[in-house]
Amino acid sequence: MLAEAVPFPRNGGHGSAGADFFSLQFEATPPETRLALAKAVMQLGLWDLPEDVAASTEIALAEACNNIAEHAYAGRDPGPVWLGLLLQSTKIIVTLSDRGWPLSPDLVQAPVTAPDPSALPEGGFGWFLIKSLAQDLRIHRMNGTNHLTFSIPRTKPAS
Numbered sequence: 001m002l003a004e005a006v007p008f009p010r011n012g013g014h015g016s017a018g019a020d021f022f023s024l025q026f027e028a029t030p031p032e033t034r035l036a037l038a039k040a041v042m043q044l045g046l047w048d049l050p051e052d053v054a055a056s057t058e059i060a061l062a063e064a065c066n067n068i069a070e071h072a073y074a075g076r077d078p079g080p081v082w083l084g085l086l087l088q089s090t091k092i093i094v095t096l097s098d099r100g101w102p103l104s105p106d107l108v109q110a111p112v113t114a115p116d117p118s119a120l121p122e123g124g125f126g127w128f129l130i131k132s133l134a135q136d137l138r139i140h141r142m143n144g145t146n147h148l149t150f151s152i153p154r155t156k157p158a159s
Contacts, residue, residue: 020047020086020087021086021087022040022043022087023082023084024036024039024082024083025080025081025083026081026083027080028068028072028073028078028080028098030069032078033068036065037058040058040061041054041058043085044057044058044085047087049092050154053092053153053154053155057085057094059133060094060130061094063129064094064096064130064148064150065081065096068098069081072098072100072101073101074100079098079100080099081096082097082098083095083096084096088154090155093136094149096149097148099144099145102141103146104139130150134152135152135153136150137149137150
């Protein structure tokens with residue numbers, strides 16, 4: 001069951017001054033994942049972000065959440081996923097945690113190369129999209145829990 005989303009107001013004592021925080025917990029099932037993503041996207045809309053920043057955040061977040069729902073708990077009952085969004089002046093920090101199968105650190109360390117669509121099953125572009133859109137991508141596991149963190153810049157880098 002989807003836990004109630006928790007938006008913390010600006011300067012609400014969570015995160016750095018001038019930051020907004022949003023979090024929720026959901027079960028790693030397709031319906032719960034879709035609902036959680038819809039709530040997160042609504043929050044992004046409340047933050048009045050530039051369209052490209054909101055879209056990049058939504059795509060990377062959706063890919064990561066769908067990977068958790070599809071793979072983290074594969075072969076066993078779905079479990080909890082914790083999602084957090086922290087809006088800072090220069091970036092949005094996304095955190096996802098789950099108690100599924102361990103994630104490989106190789107997912108982060110492998111170079112960003114576009115996969116060959118003809119060599120992939122349905123999908124297969126998830127990590128490529130996440131790594132193409134996100135910065136500061138980190139995966140670690142502690143006490144049986146996977147933690148994925150990445151950020152999306154609020155402005156485009158200078159060319």
